Amino acid sequence: MDMNRKRLDGDVPAPLLVTPAHAHCDLAALLAERASEIKDDLLEHGALLFRGFAVDSVEKFGAVADQIGNARLNYTYRSTPRTSLGGGVFTATEFPQSQEIPLHCENAYQRDWPMLVAFCCLTPADVGGATPIASMREATQAIGAALMDEFEHRQVKYVRHYRPYVDLPWETVFQTDDKAEVARFCDSAGIEHEWLDEETLRTGQVCQGVANHPVTGEKLFFNQAHLFHVSSLGEETAQSMIDMFGADQLPRQSFFGDGSDIPADVLQAVRDGLNRKAYDVAWQRGDVLLLDNMQFAHGRRTFSGPRKIAVTLSNPYSGHLPG
Template identity: 45%
Template sequence: MKKNYTEDFSQKKLKITRRKSVDLSQEYVVNIGNLQKNQNLPLLLEPNIEGLNSMSWFKKNRDFIKVNLLKYGGILFRNFNFTSVAEFEQLMKVISNDMMRYTYRSTPRSHVSGNVYTSTEYPAYQSIPLHNEMSYSHNWPLIVGFFCIQPSEQGGETPIADSRRILTNLNPKIVEKFRQKKVMYVRNYQDGLDLSWENVFQTTDKSEVENYCKSFGIDCEWKSSNHLRTRQVCQAIAIHPQTGESVWFNQAHLFHVSSLESSVRDFLFANFQEEDFPRNSYYGDGSPIEESVLEEIHQIYHQEKIIFPWCKGDILMLDNMLFSHGREPFIGSRKVVVAMAESFHQLKTSNINIS
């Protein structure tokens, strides 16, 4: 994957400013703040007293957290003294009892524990463009949590961007075309290229794959004994089921072959027909997405990107529809794990309009 609009490693980090303590549970126990002046995204929460029982506070203030997650789209919890994956998973279960397995995968990850996974395992020198988790499907998490076990020596931030602002700032003609046509994702699972179908669907049983595809509106075809091709037309713009806000919600720019490094692109064009590329994106009617359109999408994401440094023990919680996320290149060891919660299944939700 090529490096799209990567920030220079020497970029100045955002300074944290704080407002006064806020009474959340009949006592002043946390500070609420901003990452920089005039920038309230994500919301910053830090303990205001030593020895706070963090898990107890989260349990007691679950509703407060969920209300503010909807209001701001993202919350950064800092200095709550979480040190283990088990504590992070327990915290996610406090926020939601609907934890998700990472099935129908698009990137390489390793299972850590329970429903916790490593963040995308792409080489450290690569950036991962901003995107909403699993927006290439009809089934996605409403909440995504990140836990920083070890920040890298340099870089490795998880930038975020407001999906509402992406939609607002894109050329209206581009938005309307995607609204009408939607996005088609074409994937080929073959030996030695990208992820295998066994990895993506987390099974070795072809009938399970076929049943999954049928349930989630995915056309699948076995081109040979171990070559599976899938096609799926999904939303380009979605309406948040709780806030009613319209958001830019797709991965057309990330799946498109143009997102790959030039050497990988050249290899694919030299050795495969386009229909056999590991992944690619089109308008929903199968017509090609213009290069100028993809370029503008990348530019708007870059323009709206909010970046801040990880600290050890940080937990970033995002409303996956309101905010996209990515990854900056990094130097040194970096360990960030991810958990997803509150599955939203578009095809089973008749009262929500998805464009």
């Protein structure tokens, strides 16, 4: 046996901890040899943490990612700031250290998303910086059948306003400085788009509120309404944003699919459901964490000191297309 498996923490079922059975075990080679087995483990547990394999460079992580995923996403139509490290490898979201990133499933604000998210710890933070994860099966149960039905039938609409020096510029989000190319992308993705003036772009897109896992068939809560809604910034900051831009032209906001407001208690119920049994993965240098993006949400705790986490998004899936 080239690897050992056990629970990382006896009180939680995931992530499953995988460690080498002997020194100097190459993780990329091991994954190439045991690819089918690892994929079965990921489907069963939803989250795998490889520790002790010394994956401590972008090149080593890229080699690992080559064995576990296909068709890496280029992260077009971006929601957060990241830096490309080459070859479809990016930094984790580069929000300020003092800002916590709430639990969410990657790209759940789109109709297409990666099924596999892989993280690699190149440099752990001096203090804090853990990645909390949460089972979407448990979160879905905590959110409850009534809200699940409401989100399934009403869906979620994401509205964004792009202006110079506010949030992400449209050139970064769409990875182009050509307005015609933006129009083509939006048309193909079913995104409403309108230039309010020469520099201000408004987009709107209705996406799923829940989704069925393509392999397990489970119906899961799957959207980012709680993350896009201005209330995620906190009451004081949210009010400042409304005062500055107006409630109808916020940099980003979420609604039900018909454009009606999502009540504050509904958003809080979602956040409570996600946070109910979150588990913090405290990073060690060289760790690799694999997440089934529909089975597990992830976030980020605040931290101090240097922290560098590399990420790949792969195995693309379309929630709105057959197959």
